[in-house]
Amino acid sequence: MDPAPTPPALRMRAVRKAFGAVQALSGVDFEVHAGEVHALIGENGAGKSTLMKILAGAMAPDDGELELDGAPYRPAGPQDALARGVSMIYQELNLASDLSIERNVLLGREPRRFGLADQRAMRAQVTQALAALGHAELHPGRLVAALGPGERQVVEIARALVGDLKVLVLDEPTSSLTRDDAARLFAVVRRLRDRGVAVIYISHFLEEVAAVADRYTVLRDGQSVASGPVAGTAPATMVAQMAGRALEEFFPRVPHQAGAVALELKALAGARLPRAASLELRRGEILGIAGLVGAGRTEMLRAIQGLDPVRGGAIRCSGRTGLLSEDRKGEGLALPLSIAVNTTLGRMQTVSRRGFVVPRLLREKTAHWIERLGIRAAGPFQPVADLSGGNQQKVALARLLHHDVDVLLLDEPTRGVDVGSKVEIYLLLGELAAQGKAILMVSSYLPELLGVCDRIAVMHRGALGPARPAAEWSEHSLLQAATSGEAA
Amino acid sequence: MKRGLKLLGPFLGLLVVVLFFAAVGPPGFTSFANFKTIATQTVIVGLGAIGMTFVIVSAGIDLSVGSVIALVSVVVALVLNASLSPLLALLAGVAVGTLVGLVTGLLIVKLRVVPFIVTLGMLGIARGVAKWLSGQQKVNAPESWLGGLMSKTVEPAWTLLPPGVWLLLGLGALMALVLRRSVFGIHVTALGSNEDTARLCGVAVGRTKAAVYALGGLFAGLAGVMQFGRLGIGDPTAAIGLELNIIAAVVIGGGSLAGGQGSILGSLIGAFLMTTLANGCDLTDVPTYVQEILIGTIIVAAVALDRFRHRCEA
Numbered sequence: 101m102d103p104a105p106t107p108p109a110l111r112m113r114a115v116r117k118a119f120g121a122v123q124a125l126s127g128v129d130f131e132v133h134a135g136e137v138h139a140l141i142g143e144n145g146a147g148k149s150t151l152m153k154i155l156a157g158a159m160a161p162d163d164g165e166l167e168l169d170g171a172p173y174r175p176a177g178p179q180d181a182l183a184r185g186v187s188m189i190y191q192e193l194n195l196a197s198d199l200s201i202e203r204n205v206l207l208g209r210e211p212r213r214f215g216l217a218d219q220r221a222m223r224a225q226v227t228q229a230l231a232a233l234g235h236a237e238l239h240p241g242r243l244v245a246a247l248g249p250g251e252r253q254v255v256e257i258a259r260a261l262v263g264d265l266k267v268l269v270l271d272e273p274t275s276s277l278t279r280d281d282a283a284r285l286f287a288v289v290r291r292l293r294d295r296g297v298a299v300i301y302i303s304h305f306l307e308e309v310a311a312v313a314d315r316y317t318v319l320r321d322g323q324s325v326a327s328g329p330v331a332g333t334a335p336a337t338m339v340a341q342m343a344g345r346a347l348e349e350f351f352p353r354v355p356h357q358a359g360a361v362a363l364e365l366k367a368l369a370g371a372r373l374p375r376a377a378s379l380e381l382r383r384g385e386i387l388g389i390a391g392l393v394g395a396g397r398t399e400m401l402r403a404i405q406g407l408d409p410v411r412g413g414a415i416r417c418s419g420r421t422g423l424l425s426e427d428r429k430g431e432g433l434a435l436p437l438s439i440a441v442n443t444t445l446g447r448m449q450t451v452s453r454r455g456f457v458v459p460r461l462l463r464e465k466t467a468h469w470i471e472r473l474g475i476r477a478a479g480p481f482q483p484v485a486d487l488s489g490g491n492q493q494k495v496a497l498a499r500l501l502h503h504d505v506d507v508l509l510l511d512e513p514t515r516g517v518d519v520g521s522k523v524e525i526y527l528l529l530g531e532l533a534a535q536g537k538a539i540l541m542v543s544s545y546l547p548e549l550l551g552v553c554d555r556i557a558v559m560h561r562g563a564l565g566p567a568r569p570a571a572e573w574s575e576h577s578l579l580q581a582a583t584s585g586e587a588a
Numbered sequence: 589m590k591r592g593l594k595l596l597g598p599f600l601g602l603l604v605v606v607l608f609f610a611a612v613g614p615p616g617f618t619s620f621a622n623f624k625t626i627a628t629q630t631v632i633v634g635l636g637a638i639g640m641t642f643v644i645v646s647a648g649i650d651l652s653v654g655s656v657i658a659l660v661s662v663v664v665a666l667v668l669n670a671s672l673s674p675l676l677a678l679l680a681g682v683a684v685g686t687l688v689g690l691v692t693g694l695l696i697v698k699l700r701v702v703p704f705i706v707t708l709g710m711l712g713i714a715r716g717v718a719k720w721l722s723g724q725q726k727v728n729a730p731e732s733w734l735g736g737l738m739s740k741t742v743e744p745a746w747t748l749l750p751p752g753v754w755l756l757l758g759l760g761a762l763m764a765l766v767l768r769r770s771v772f773g774i775h776v777t778a779l780g781s782n783e784d785t786a787r788l789c790g791v792a793v794g795r796t797k798a799a800v801y802a803l804g805g806l807f808a809g810l811a812g813v814m815q816f817g818r819l820g821i822g823d824p825t826a827a828i829g830l831e832l833n834i835i836a837a838v839v840i841g842g843g844s845l846a847g848g849q850g851s852i853l854g855s856l857i858g859a860f861l862m863t864t865l866a867n868g869c870d871l872t873d874v875p876t877y878v879q880e881i882l883i884g885t886i887i888v889a890a891v892a893l894d895r896f897r898h899r900c901e902a
Contacts, residue, residue, distance in 0.1 A: 179790050194788060196781035198848030203774050208790035216769045259789075 107170040109134045109298035110155075110186075110267050115164030117150055124150040125161070126322040132267065132315075137289060137299040139309040139330065142319035143342055143546075143579070148302055151319070152269055155300075156188045157181035169266065187260030188269045195244050195252055202226040202240035205259045229258040232295070233288045250281030257288060268292060269300045274308060275394040286312045304392045306335045306583045318342055339583065343546075343575045351551030352523060354530030358554065359383040362538035363404070363421070363507050368413035373399040375562030376413070379540075381507065386529060386539040387567060388553030390546065390578045396562040397542040398426060401509045404540075419506025419538075424496050426511035426542075428489075432496045435485040439477055440466040442484050443498045450502070469498040474524055490521025497528065508532065510541045514548060526552050546575045560585035594842045594849075597893055598857040601840070601886065605864050614871035621740075622867065624749060628738055630856075630863045631752040632657070632811045632818070632827070636834040637841075637855040638756075638763050639689075639807030644838050645767065646800045647780035647847025648703040652692065652710035653808045654830035658823060659718035660685050660812025664734065665727035665822025674732035681816070682809040688714055689805015693798035703801075711831070718824035727822035737817040752814050756856075759810075764852035776800055780847025836883070837862060840890040861886070 108131040117125040125147045132138040142148050153159045154166075157175030166173040168184060175181035181188070195204050202222045203210075211221040226240040235254050238247075244255060253273060260268055270289070274282040289299055289312055301313055309316055310330060318326040318341040326341040363381040368374060373396030381387050391397050402408040404415055405423040425432035433442050440462050444451050451461040466480035473494040477487060484495055493513065500508055513529075514522045529552060533539055543549050549556050550570055557567035558581040565581060609617045616622050636653050643650045660681040667677035688710065695706045736743070737752040747754070767773040775796045778786040787793050815826055839845070840861060841854025862883055869879045 178788050182788075182790070194782065194785040196778040196785050196848065198781040199774065199777055203778070207774070207778050207786065210771045210774060212771055215771070216765075217771050217774055219769070 106134065107167075108132060109136075109169060110173070110300075111165075111167040112151075113165040113167075115151070115154065115161045115166065117154065117159070117161050117163075124322055125154075128164070128319065128322070128324045130317050130324055130327075132298045132300055134266070134298050135293055135296045136315060137293050137301055137313045139301045139303060139313035139316040140319060141303065141306070141309060141316055141338060141342060143544075146319040146342075147322040148319055149271070150322075152188065152271055152300075152302065155181070155186060155267075155269060157186075182263065185264045185266035186269070187263070187265055187267070188271070189253065189256050189260070189273060190271055195255060197245040198243070200241050200243055201230075201238060201247075201255050201258075204244055204255055205229060205240075205262055207259075209262075225262060226258065229261050230254070232261060232291065233258060234291055235284075235288070248281070250277050250284060253277070253281075253285060254288065257292075261292070265292075265297055267298045267300065269302070271302045272304070272394065273301070274303070274305065282308070304583055306338055309338070310335065335584065336580070339576060339580050343579050351548075352527045352530065354527065354534050356384045356386075356530065356533035358385040359536060360418075362418055363540065364414075364416040365400075365404070366414040366416075368400065368403060368415060369411045370396070370399045370403045371409050371411055373562045374403070374559065374564060377559070377562075377564035378413075379557060379564060379567055381538045381540055383506070383536045383538050384533050385555070386533050386541060386553045388549040388556040388570070389540065389542045389559055389564070390544075390549055390556055391542075391559035391582050393544065395559045395582070397559050398511055400559070400564070401511050401540070401542060404509055417507060420503065421507040421509055422500035422503050422505030423509045424493075424500060424511055424513055426515060428492060428496060428516070433484050433492060436483055438481045438483055439470065439475065439487075439495050439498075440480040442495050443469055443502050445499070447503050465502070469502060472501075473498050473528065488521075489516040490524075493517050493521065493525065497525070501532075505537075507538045507540065510539065512543055513541060514543070514545065522548075546578050549573075549578070550575065558582050594894075594897075595851065595854050595857070597890065597897070598841050598854050598861065601890065602857055602861045602864065605861060605868065609864070609868035609872070612868075612872060614868065617868060617871055622871075624740055624742075624753075626860070626863050626867050627753045628740060628750050629867065630859050631738065631750075631756050632814050633830065633833050633837055633862065634756045634856055634859040635759070635807050635811040635814060636830070637837040637859050638760060638852055639804035640831075640834050640838050641841075641843060641850050641852050641855045642763075642767065642776055642800050643703075643804045644835070644843040644845060645780050645847060645850040646776045646797065647783070647845075648696070648797070648800065649707060649835070649845065650689075650692070650703065650801065650804050650808075651707040651831050652688065652714055653804070653811070653834055654827040654832075655711045655714035655718065656685050656688050656805060656808040657812040657815050657827040657830060658825065659688070659714045659721075660809050661816040661819075661826055662718045662722045662727055662822035662824050664813055664816040665729040666721060668729040668732060668734075669727065671730075674734045677732075678734065678813050681813045682806060685809020685812055686802050686806040689808065690798060690802040692805065693801030696801065697794040697797050715824070722822060722824045724824065726824075729816075729821060731820065734813065734817045735820050738814055739817075752817065755810075759807075760852050760856050767852055772796070772799065777848055780849075782848075833862060834859075836887050839887060842894060844894075858890075 111131040113129055115125055115128040128151060140148055154161050157177045157180050205226045206222055211218040223240050230236055230238050233254055273285060293299055303309055313330045316330050317324050360383055361380055362383045365377050365379050368377040377400050389397050399408055401423055403410050405421055443466055451457055451465050463480050470477060475491050475494045484492055514525055529539055553570050555567040556570050556573050558565045558578060663684050664677045664681040667680045692706055692710050696703050738750055742750055775791045778791060779793060779796055816822060837858035838850055838855045840858035843850030865882060866879055
């Protein structure tokens with residue numbers, strides 16, 4: 101599709117944004133025209149969500165220019181962005197499920213008649229919007245609570261459409277959809293494009309990009325590095341542009357030897373995800389799981405640990421398992437409590453006598469772990485909230501070690517951790533493997549998987565591929581398998 | 589149609605209680621005079637429950653209602669004692685209730701303290717002010733037509749029920765319309781269902797919240813006037829713990845403390861159910877402690893049933 105000769109609906113030039121010392125965006129150029137679907141692709145952490153928050157008015161850029169229809173665009177907040185015709189559909193859907201479709205669509209701008217909401221006008225407007233999206237079969241009076249994820253998304257898009265919609269941003273819109281729902285979504289996106297809406301489509305899935313987008317831009321390490329028409333660009337080219345770098349980090353390796361099988365999954369299926377996961381994990385082995393956010397990796401770990409229901413398949417495990425949550429602040433640690441309590445919580449019998457905690461034992465045990473893991477803290481009784489991300493993560497790991505688990509299930513173990521602590525954690529993982537622990541590690545940071553793991557398997561939309569020696573993988577092939585499901 | 593289904597539970601509960609006592613046959617249970625008694629006994633909790641429905645649908649809670657009712661009964665008595673007109677006393681009572689509610693709402697919005705805590709504080713403050721104003725004594729007041737609001741000798745006779753009951757039914761119908769059909773009502777539901785969404789869509793979240801508690805206060809004020817009407821005195825120790833009965837009525841009627849759900853009709857059915865149960869027990873000489881156990885059981889059963897229905901739908 102040729103870009104229109106008019107000025108772009110939205111233009112970004114040299115946009116920069118830093119959080120403390122971290123430069124999230126370091127020069128993004130990007131433009132999207134009316135009547136065009138523009139895909140924004142990039143690895144996790146490439147800066148896509150920061151860029152979208154700036155567009156939506158949720159945060160302001162440090163530097164750079166934004167233009168909407170040729171006029172400067174600096175939204176003061178989400179409502180301001182909405183009023184200017186820039187609408188965002190987030191991964192977590194934003195609907196009031198206790199209200200009907202029509203009331204959700206027109207929430208905050210209800211047509212009024214004698215102080216009451218004008219039922220007839222609402223119905224007419226919403227019916228029209230749903231028809232324009234090709235979803236006339238949705239009755240505007242239905243309760244949102246009764247709708248499926250695909251239908252809810254349509255309601256959200258209808259909400260955007262009722263205003264003066266110029267730019268629509270879809271953030272990973274298919275992550276919670278079935279294949280059929282996704283196909284219907286693509287039809288909706290095309291209809292919007294034909295009405296002259298500029299659509300920004302954020303996705304990891306290259307097959308989706310090929311199916312729905314006209315042009316694409318690649319974001320990498322906070323920069324826009326490539327841009328072009330989708331037609332005539334091979335997916336492999338896009339993957340190369342997304343990865344684009346070699347191993348930069350230093351990964352200390354501790355020699356370790358794989359022993360007896362500790363954990364075996366046979367076609368494990370969770371309530372929704374994973375769909376089919378089979379693997380064999382041995383003692384003294386580090387097995388990495390690559391894949392995109394939402395592919396079902398976290399769900400697999402949670403199912404193994406027994407936190408999520410299992411729908412099918414089998415889990416065979418010799419020994420105790422312990423899970424390190426990816427949500428350290430929300431779920432992994434009790435932030436206001438001390439290092440000592442966080443470390444021993446759940447296995448306090450080791451530091452107590454007849455049901456009462458013995459302070460001396462608690463102090464000694466905790467001091468042991470602080471020293472063993474090199475946790476930088478004032479003492480065993482310092483609140484975890486005071487520690488840096490890296491030291492917090494070490495406390496979370498210390499808990500697994502205190503519980504003396506045999507199988508460590510680690511979900512994004514170095515997320516939000518500084519480089520120095522990362523290296524220390526890698527070293528620790530190697531030492532644990534050498535002691536005969538089995539380690540299953542989910543990570544979205546590819547160099548880390550390649551550098552630390554013995555074998556790596558890739559999960560794509562709930563299905564886990566075969567585990568192969570790390571040496572047989574490259575960032576490129578991992579990314580390809582993660583985005584397309586096919587091993588390169 | 590779903591909403592009809594939701595009301596079916598409390599309605600069936602009410603029916604079961606009525607049929608049970610009709611069958612067990614305490615003398616006079618099914619008489620019109622007794623129905624009038626039950627209806628009149630429901631007025632105070634019912635009015636409170638109308639306001640509380642809005643509060644609970646907005647995902648809030650108001651623990652101060654009992655204290656506000658006592659405060660208002662004292663205020664009404666004091667205004668009457670100042671030999672001002674009964675109408676002025678009524679308006680003063682409702683105004684005081686609304687003002688307390690508005691202050692509560694503004695504290696919740698401006699200080700960002702959760703409703704439970706703010707209204708727990710207000711429970712103490714309003715009760716204390718009531719005792720202070722009344723000199724810690726019951727306040728007698730000259731007789732006026734306010735007493736007639738809750739009187740079982742109805743005049744004129746063709747109105748059948750005391751004015752207070754008609755007021756409850758009329759306001760119930762009006763507020764049901766407001767909750768379901770007005771822009772304000774929709775915004776209250778949206779707020780309780782998903783506050784972030786409501787804010788994103790441009791709903792004036794702060795103003796709506798403050799208005800919800802002011803409305804709750806207004807109805808607590810009306811209930812206070814009725815409390816005065818019932819006894820003819822201002823009593824600073826009246827209605828202790830009554831807020832819990834009011835919350836129970838809303839919850840039995842399908843209100844969810846998580847917000848977004850609840851209906852005026854359901855809450856009123858809940859209120860009627862509790863008074864009918866109490867009345868039937870009184871007539872059959874069942875001790876009060878059995879009533880308390882029964883009502884407690886019904887509250888838990890009603891919510892458990894509602895959860896079960898949700899799971900079946902999902």
